[in-house]
Amino acid sequence: MEVPILKQGPYLIATVQSALSDEDLVQLRDAIVHRVAQMRSRGVIVDVTLLDLMDSFATRTFRDIAHMIRLRGADTVIVGIQPEVAFTLVQLGLRLEGISTALDLEEGLAFLNRKAKGASKGGTSPAR
């Protein structure tokens, strides 16, 4: 199941719409990294609202995406992690260290806009 990646101004929005196999996750990672370079995007939002489960592989892949995008000089925000998923991640001992998260798409966009503003003023933007 391919994840659609939409361009919204300087940002990309990837909306996960169903359970993802390991191969889907790797494809998503590669597609995002490719599109960020192609579009010279400033930020990426990965919307996982519809994901009812994030296991160790999914978590690691999202972390990889965020780190790869950061190396490009752009930001990633994971939005919509469900409460059950958050609970399970903590129980499993999985961390999303250094990765920005937001409640939903709207807050994710607001976060990226704030960061862009901070950067254009030459101020050091907060890490998260």
Next chain:
Amino acid sequence: MDSTFNSAAAAPSRETRVGIRCDLDIIAARQKGRELASKVGFSSVELTLIATAISELARNIVLYARSGEITLKLVTNGERRGILVIACDQGPGIPDIARALQAGFSTSKSLGLGLPGVKRLMDDFEIVSQVGQGTTVTVKKWKE
């Protein structure tokens, strides 16, 4: 409460086997597990914990043994009801189980077996492994 559970004809609905050969089977196994566990009335958090544990066990099969099987079964213990998950493979086996169980669920790099994580998600955990023979992990989650 559900009388059909007592009839022999309904028995298959209490037990499901899922062959594990590729990453799509991982999804099938955890979805079947969630479905079966929901019959016991687990909360949505518990259903997610169970499905995630199944996902980790199924992935271990794909990664280390290439193929195997996950058996899902509703169980009872007196008044308690729960779900039993057996992940069985004829893979290379685990030479040092103690280490696999503590070797930090390394979140960042290793493709860690994730067994300590699975142990934390479930109530009962049992592992039998023999080098060259295979591995069987049996876990249970009880409805509180």
